[in-house]
Amino acid sequence: MPPEYTGQVQESDFDGDDEPQFGHPGPRMSPQHPLYMGFMGTVGVGLALLVYWIGSHTTQAAAVDRGGAVHRPGP
Secondary structure, three states, X not given: OOOOOOOOOOHHHOOOOOXXXXXXXXXXXOOOXXXXXXXXXXXXXXXXXXXXXXXHXXXXXXXXXXXXXXXXXXX
């Protein structure tokens, strides 16, 4: 198990080096990179499906009266 965090900083945790624990971050990913484009495309499709689902469920609730009957327009 990892040690519990007590909120106090111990002197042995710092060795006088300003180096980050996991190293320096690398260069940013280009927006034209296939992984970036695929991820952002997936996010866009997910948002579109979410908006569609919300729209279809909110408009359907307005067509049902208190008795549960669905009102349909006549011929």
